[in-house]
Amino acid sequence: MTLENKIFKNLKNKNLTLATVESATGGYLSYLLTKIPGSSTIFKGSFVVYSLDSKNKLFKLPKNLLQETQGVSKEVAAYLAEKIRKKLKTNIGISVVGFAGPTAKKGIKVGTTFLAISDKERIFVTSAVIDGSRDKVRKKTAKLAAEILYQYLKTL
Amino acid sequence: MTLENKIFKNLKNKNLTLATVESATGGYLSYLLTKIPGSSTIFKGSFVVYSLDSKNKLFKLPKNLLQETQGVSKEVAAYLAEKIRKKLKTNIGISVVGFAGPTAKKGIKVGTTFLAISDKERIFVTSAVIDGSRDKVRKKTAKLAAEILYQYLKTL
Numbered sequence: 285m286t287l288e289n290k291i292f293k294n295l296k297n298k299n300l301t302l303a304t305v306e307s308a309t310g311g312y313l314s315y316l317l318t319k320i321p322g323s324s325t326i327f328k329g330s331f332v333v334y335s336l337d338s339k340n341k342l343f344k345l346p347k348n349l350l351q352e353t354q355g356v357s358k359e360v361a362a363y364l365a366e367k368i369r370k371k372l373k374t375n376i377g378i379s380v381v382g383f384a385g386p387t388a389k390k391g392i393k394v395g396t397t398f399l400a401i402s403d404k405e406r407i408f409v410t411s412a413v414i415d416g417s418r419d420k421v422r423k424k425t426a427k428l429a430a431e432i433l434y435q436y437l438k439t440l
Numbered sequence: 441m442t443l444e445n446k447i448f449k450n451l452k453n454k455n456l457t458l459a460t461v462e463s464a465t466g467g468y469l470s471y472l473l474t475k476i477p478g479s480s481t482i483f484k485g486s487f488v489v490y491s492l493d494s495k496n497k498l499f500k501l502p503k504n505l506l507q508e509t510q511g512v513s514k515e516v517a518a519y520l521a522e523k524i525r526k527k528l529k530t531n532i533g534i535s536v537v538g539f540a541g542p543t544a545k546k547g548i549k550v551g552t553t554f555l556a557i558s559d560k561e562r563i564f565v566t567s568a569v570i571d572g573s574r575d576k577v578r579k580k581t582a583k584l585a586a587e588i589l590y591q592y593l594k595t596l
Contacts, residue, residue, distance in 0.1 A: 304488075310474030311467030314488045318466030321542050321574060329494035331487055332460075332470045338485035338528060372494055386477050418477060 287430055288319045294437040295326040295376075302433075303372035304330040305364040307339070307355060308382040308397065312426040328372045333364070343367050354389045356381045358398050362407045365400035377402040380429050385418045397425045401436050408436065443586055444475045450593040451482040451532075458589075459528035460486040461520040463495070463511060464538040464553065468582040484528045489520075499523050510545045512537045514554050514565045521556035522563060533558040536585050541574045553581045557592050564592065 285293075295302060306313050314330035317323065333339045336350045343364060345355075353360055361379045369377025382397030383389065395414040400407060410432065414424045441449075451458060462469050470486035473479065489495045492506045499520060501511075509516055517535045525533025538553030539545065551570040556563060566588065570580045 306467070309471075310479075311462070311470030311486055311488065314467030314490075315465075315471060315578070318488075318490055319575065323466075324491040327490050329487065329489050329491065329498070330467055331485065332467065332474075333485050334470075334474055334483050335480040335485065341528065342485070372497065419475065422471070 286319075287427070287434060288316055291317065291430060291434050291437065292320040292323060292326060294434065298437070298440060300376060300437075300440075301326055301328050301374040302376045302378065303328045303368045303374040304377070305343075305368045305379040306330060306332050306426075307334060307380065308384040309380050309422050309426045309429070310334060310384075312422055313378070313380055313429050316426055316430050328374050331368060339364075354383075356383055356389065356392070356396065356398065358400075358409045358411065361398035361400035362402070362409050365402035365409075366407055369402050375403060376433075378429060378433055380425060382414075382421075382425055384421045384425070395421045395425075397421075397428075399429050399432055401433060442475075443583070443590060444472055447473065447586060447590050447593065448476040448479060448482060450590065454593070454596060456532060456593075456596075457482055457484050457530040458532045458534065459484045459524045459530040460533070461499075461524045461535040462486060462488050462582075463490060463536065464540040465536050465578050465582040465585070466490060466540075468578055469534070469536055469585050472582055472586050484530050487524060487527075495520075510539075512539055512545065512548070512552065512554065514556075514567065517554035517556035518558070518563045518565050521558035525558050531559060532589075534585060534589055536581060538570075538577075538581055540577045540581070551577045553577075553584075555585050555588055557589060
């Protein structure tokens with residue numbers, strides 16, 4: 285069974301719904317999570333907030349926090365996961381922010397990514413540095429997010 | 441030059457910004473349009489509205505229209521393209537809705553898709569029937585949307 289299938293079955297069995305926010309991955313996580321026919325029963329939607337501007341506009345993320353971090357930090361990831369869960373009224377919210385390259389913020393490695401999962405009781409944030417070309421980084425980051433989501437689902 | 445590169449250059453030269461709404465393609469169009477480094481200057485964001493519920497919640501699409509069409513029609517595509525352009529304050533809005541399969545609304549072919557492009561003066565809607573597996577339909581539909589966007593940009 286593919287990872288997408290396992291996630292789908294797990295959510296379905298537990299009667300849980302999901303929403304995502306993506307930045308660097310640009311929609312690829314959402315694409316993965318909707319691969320399975322019938323995903324609309326568990327996957328409610330995603331916001332791809334590609335510019336700082338849209339992060340601010342859609343989620344009212346303070347502009348100074350965004351400028352300081354260029355939208356890529358543990359805090360931003362946690363904030364977005366929590367917000368999308370509430371906005372789309374789902375059980376679980378996931379967010380992915382990062383620098384896909386070829387450039388990143390000064391002093392931070394290209395491929396640095398922060399992932400957050402939020403439910404009613406908890407927010408879980410983790411980070412990773414993914415290597416490869418821009419496209420590889422984006423695809424690998426989305427797959428990592430799906431993998432972390434699955435690990436999280438198994439604990440429920 | 442790749443199609444994504446051509447679109448990026450064209451938007452950049454004309455100083456235009458873009459936002460998308462996707463249903464059946466699940467984020468793949470957005471992924472394509474953010475392949476190029478620096479895309480955040482032209483691509484402001486995307487809403488992946490995978491469920492009828494999220495179409496209604498985020499865009500206030502009348503529930504009876506959604507139920508009648510299952511969210512897949514010329515009218516829905518036009519409405520979404522216009523709304524996302526206004527929501528994200530961009531020059532251009534694009535939407536893609538469709539039945540990626542393996543099932544579709546009764547009497548409608550799997551792979552049926554409606555694409556709309558909206559700017560300040562016009563809304564342009566077109567439709568196509570894309571064949572192949574669910575994943576092929578989704579990827580081909582997203583590529584078709586990008587192709588139509590490029591043809592549209594050339595007319596500006």
